[in-house]
Amino acid sequence: MLIARAAAVLVTIALLLGAAADAPIGRLAPVQWRMAWSAPADDPKWAFKVTLSSASEQVLALADETQVRVLNARTGRSVRTLYPPGHPVTGVWVTSGTVFVLTGEVSDGEQRLQAYDAATGATLWQRTVALLSQERVPDTGRYFGPRIVVTERGVVLAERESEPLTLLSLDPRSGAAVARTVYERHCDLTAAGAHSLLLLDYCAGNRIRLSSVDPSTLRTEWSRTMPSPALRFPDPVKLGDPNGHTLTVSGDGYVEIGDAFYAPDGRRLPTPHETPRTGGSAGGGPWSEPLYLRSADPGISFLPTWPLPAFLTSLDLRTGRLHSLPLDVPSGAATLVGTAPGKAFVLLGTGRVAAYTLTYGIPTGRELFDGVPLDAWPDACGLLSAADLRPIADGYTPAPATPALFGERLPHPPQCDWIPPTDDAPVVSLAVEWVSSSSATARRIFATETADLKQSLAYDAATEGPYLLDYLGLTATGSSGAPEAVVSAGPVIVRLASTSRPALRLVAPLVRDELLARYRLARHTPAPLPRLRWSFPTDGHLMGAPTVNGDTVYAAGGGRVYAMDAATGRLWWSRAISDYVSGPMQFAGDLVYAEDPISLHALDARTGRPRWRYSSQDLVYHFLATRGRIILCAGSEIIALDAATGRRLWRFRTAGSCAGSRLVQAGGTVYMDDGAGTVHALDLATGRRRWSVRTGTDEAAGTWVTPVGKVVYVAGADRRIRALDAATGAERWSTRLGGALTSAPLAAGAAVYVRSADYKVHALDARTGRKRWTALTSVIDPALGLTVGQDHLYVVTATGIVSAFDTSTGVERWSTPMGGVIVVGPVAHKGVVYVSTQGGTVHALDEATGARKWRMLTGDAPESGSIIGNTLTYANGLIYTGGGGNVYALRP
Template sequence: MLTVPGHRTIAVLLAMVVVVCSTVTADSPRLPIAPIEWRAAWSMPVEWQTGGWPHYGHPDFATPLVATSDVAVAVRQQGRVTVHDARTGALRRTIPADPELPASVTGVWISAETLVVSRGTRDIADHVLSGYDLFTGAKLWQRTVIVAGFSQKEGFGWYDGPRIMVTERGVVVFEQESGPFAIHALDLRTGATTARMTHPQRCHLKGVATARSVMLLSYCVGDQFGLVSLDPHTLRYNWTRQLSSFLSPDGDEPELNSSPPAMDIKASADGYVYVWGGNDALFYAANGRLLSSVREAVEVTDSSRWSLPMFTGSNPTVGDDGELVLHSKWPSPAYLLSLDTVTGHLGGLPIDMPYAFASLVGATRDMAFVHSNIAKAERITAYTLVRGLPTGPAVFGGVAADAWPDACALLTDRDLRVVGDGYQAVPGGGDREGATLPKPPQCNWIPPTDEGAVISVSVDWVSPSSTGARKLFAAEVDEIKNSSGLPPSSFDPTTEGSDFLTYTVAPHMSDGRKRVDWTILTVGPVVASLSAPSRLAVRLLSPRLRDNLLARYRPGDHAPLPASTGGWSYPTDGTVSSRPVVVNGVVYVGSGDGKVYALDASTGATRWSFQTGTSIDYDLAVTDGTVYAANSAGKTVALDAATGRQLWSRRIGAQDGPVVAERSVYIWAEDSEVVALDAATGKEQWRFRLDGAVLEDRFARLLPRPVVAGGVVYIGGDHGMVYALDAGSGAQRWLFRPGKPEARMELVVTRKVVYASSTDGKVYALDAATGAARWSSRLDSSIFYPLVVAGDVVYLDGRSERATYALDAHTGKRLWRFQSKGGDPHYLWSASTARGLVYVGGAGGKVYALDTSSGVARWSFPVAGGVDTGPLVKGSTLYVGGDGTLHALDAISGAPRWSFETGSSTSDTLVVTGGMVYVGNWNGNLDALPTKGS
């Protein structure tokens, strides 16, 4: 298997000749003329919408959408094919759509002055193949071929590879994808059948075409792994090789299981082959001669005997299973990698785009053609191979080795003191394909204690020009912001600039790694990055790294300061999903990094922080000079609000944030228990176990929190009941069992009435003192989010109807129903009311202002990505967030007042008080913005 970076980076076949040539007289000294760079010649947009994969219908057909030769490049454009000059990209002719043929072009090939085009769909077995003269566009032949869809058969193998392969010797069609494999050969210039064969059964196959042959890697019962070169005209074997060093995947006798074994094959157009399977990976020449193992191939040496390259990627290394791995974080550009035809060693030259974007789709003797998808714009770029006198190591872009700065000199001791004292520099890196830089391009600064953050700086690339560096930087930024791969990343807009971006990479929940924060920047010809497990360290040191690079490459120039919002942004090292609490000029908030922070409400300056040990995902409670918090490990702490000093700590298995009332702290604990603690000492006062689960579906939302009012604790949950407990003793006062045992009950208590909504679509108004039902009402929909009581109206979310309901708070009579249209049915819902309007988020990705008396929509505002925080109305402004942007709207008209880009999704943590808006974000920032706009 070939391991490559990202879903958009696929190593595909390409062609390149790297020839060391020199024209000298007999008496002249031999000059070291050599390939020195790939230089972009032309570029053109394509509209395939393949997400970075320049093939049609993968994995069903894997037919190319672009074909190349010495003189032409053919590109699929919807139902037609355009033919371009290989040197200039100029359009030479168009092969139009044929109304009598399928509209969709599914593949294009060029070989031996012939253009072959396939038309059809992957749902229909019949595909039409047409051959055209490359120079005139005249149709030479046309016929229908069969490429049936996959159907697994017991005891038969699978074929994984291109279903149609075009070579100079003929066209080869695999007519079905499971055994027995019927293979059909056609003449390239006439389309006539030249041969048919059935490949032996009980084999798994992978195939690939070269210019003159078809290569098959097989895994057969009894024979294990084998490599075959097939003549495309006669379908006879040119040669076969038994790969005796390859073992079956489990080391036992091979069997045909329900899935094929892990194996891979790639080839260059001139026939050099890479094969991997079992526990080994090898390179073979076109005549079947073994060249090298992958372990030998990555031991790169200088050579003048390069094959047409086989791969695109970064540093070649050996994987855990012996396979070739072509991804590395350093250096950043993509390389076109070729094979030494004698030793089998790998080598290559960089191109001016990151490896995460580059898919090589073909080449000529001195040109290469690359598919990319930068900024979601697919393009084909043609590169010309330039030969000359080397000015520096070719693998480093021809830049002199001593032009690379010393990474350990890019931050000084003075710089590092803003994070802490005693940091020690440890240099690293510098090797690339046999060349070594004299100064380390990577450096780790190690703190004196384990509590400190390791700071890492990398010189990712030194380009021959500032323009080239900026191009690389821009492409990397696009990858960071738009990649849909995992782990996800989010960026920090408080420090973003045209040449500067800070972002966070959050690891998979299952892999146990910690999140890492990065800055990528470019100054002059340099692209560099800084990373650390501390957002604060990255934010403090990144501007200093940029200033130090500016002093080296642009003396006297200073980077512009980020535009002031009039507020502040504080970086924590975890997701901020707890709601900020503002008391007496201090903001208290918890973070996924396990800390409780106390920040100055005006400036964001740290008053204190306290580490609880694990993530804080629940809301804090702040009252009477004490901060109460519960972390994900179930620990509850009480902290002095002025100093952060711990007053007490209890491990009672807390499952939600604390509720504080009447000198007691009420906690949801494990095993469906509610526990009351003394607010001053943490001593347990009582505990009450509910009959049934509190919340079985923990992925649906957080727990329905206990509500304390008038000396009573009211409790709902997934058990279909409502409890009223004495706040002092925990004794049960009453129990209301209204609906289905599994129904979730959400509670709101107001004016001596307990309003309870149930997921089964029922709503109840209960007497707070006795639990007797005053009224009940049934909606036409399930209810998921807590209801909202405003004045004499109860507002509810009708989940399955994607609707908002309004009920009379005194009688339960339905007043109106508003249904939003379209969008994700799993939208977030909440309601806020003011001036005769109720504001709700809808399924159509909009926030709506509805008339409270009629439910008629007065206006709506589209929120990209849907509402994920708010809506919240304060004064004459409505605040709502979605898809990384916080919007402030005129509450009466819906007109935008201002917006702020947060850089990631916001949590439902919006707080507006004291002329400031506070909102927590998944990227770890707590943002504070003035209500009058940023």
């Protein structure tokens, strides 16, 4: 059994118990994997790869944190659901008609292993187990194998012991301990299993040893040694293996370690140096059960691979060659979770599990390409022309590339880089990712790929359609922000990449239309997004709200600052200033200001030309632009700069770090909390401290300051809200509330509103501090504020609910669930309340009733956290927001 971690939070596992497929007859050979069925997999986030087989009843087990679903592996139909005691479910295995379930976190010290009869669902036994929780056993070496290895002959546990490593074997049907052994060698060790337990150990400077162990007795059946290989390239994905190579075991017991292959009896098979590996289905002996799913060109693990499909790979038992055939699923959205002779189970990125069967036929030599003739692959350079790229720059030239697929070279270049005439224009790269045997297969691969991309990456919702998805891929550092697009029409799938998203927005539809014309399909224009006035694609994630100054919208994304016409979205200018630009930007006079982690940049608001730059030795946390001054918080200092020149005017050192402080300006005073429980009022012109007031403890979660006219309202860490005289800091009133305060005071009319951590929202008299009312809510999101509009106070909860309370009485007037975590809002304007939910959906609610008026997707990934760029700004009669790397202007 081979167990490999695929993702986090939920658990899924699959294991097929079944009879062998019919052997090929005459010239017949494996030619294709065909999907037999697919079923929902409850959106699992964990996957365990298991390769075991048996001649008994076929079953498939899928699990989330609380339950295990048992399916008929021949049909995909649900047989029963198991509800094991204890939580969460952290592992599931099936063998010999038994379903094994592990519950509890390994960090808790003890977990529960339970066994169920697969046919009846009856509990056979349960046992408390203490499993190894750390990779390193003191003075013994590192252990990288699974904590539980399930085989038909025994269940082997890596026990939690101080030293050395102890292995325990249990009888699968009774759970009784039948054998125990101590691993004495002081070497790195990994493990896998099928019918036997395979142990691979490596001592520095010594030879590698591969041993087969009887799972029921823990006695060695055979042992083989091989020279210690020199690592040609370190692969962080393979650091869990003693020698830097993967240990892979097929369901029928064939082993791959590095470049060596072994039969279940320990017999060494020919190596690739003796019989080169191929990807086709040439004649020869029978194949093993699938060893693994892989991409044709692994490349770097976090970058897209070429070509697009996953390839299911088996071993030719006569020649020792590896044979690969493509599946109708992208390699990035597939995990092999179970095998049997001639069958494989694959977990798809769409939250489904699929069963594939191996079909036989007369080989043609094109099986590696899904049976498609090689000359059917289009010339990548022929899908665009220099004329197509002329709106970007005149003089683009193609540079074709001819990569090989498992050694097979295509007659036409499948990849092409379009090189611009000057360095300031972007390169546009195009790759023919795959040509399927049918348009239906290509649509299925494209749909799976785009669904997977939209679950994890930001995308352009304004151009998305049935043939095109423009998105922000992964950069060379593994972060998101590389502009890419995937296009499919007919049987062809193409991927484009560039440093410029506006360039991709121009050329991707041209490639789409070229393919539609080639295959005589109708041209397609995506339907406009509701309420959309215009959108502009930046080259990366937006950082902060789009900022409006007069007739211009400014935004920061992908290390650049953009200036756009507020009415049309036309780009006035863009300027690259840093690898990372945070926002939002601010203005003073004819300058616009933006910050990176250690610097503040002043740009000409009309042209984008740099005027000055101030760099700090400490991190720049935030800044204010006001009255000819730039007030910034860096490290533990408040620094004032001349807005026109960047010259430093004064500085004020705080007791705590600026990371937890907030700057607020009103009149000629700057108010700030120092992150250590004290509020300071500083003279804007000189930096002189006018007064300081202690409001909490050094361990305080935070302090909020709201100046309004001659009064400064302070929500302190000591659970008090205070009204201070703006000129002197003298306390006008102070009111203690029940829980820690979790929002800035909101002054509206004659009242001040504030939230507290005990699930309450409070209204106080602004003049006296007397409590007007207190309302109980569900858990309030501490990251979001309060908003008043149309006699209602709007509150957002951590469970994704917008609630409206009567400002006079505190009575809840309405409550509307948004169906997801709210990350921005509420913003109230002219009878409408706006919020954004995780994944970049903007919602508009009626202020009076909470009824939904409309919603719009902006393209942020559902699995992303609170996207900073997904924010709302109202100006010029439009709502400006960001999502998926785009700036949107919406009609309110």
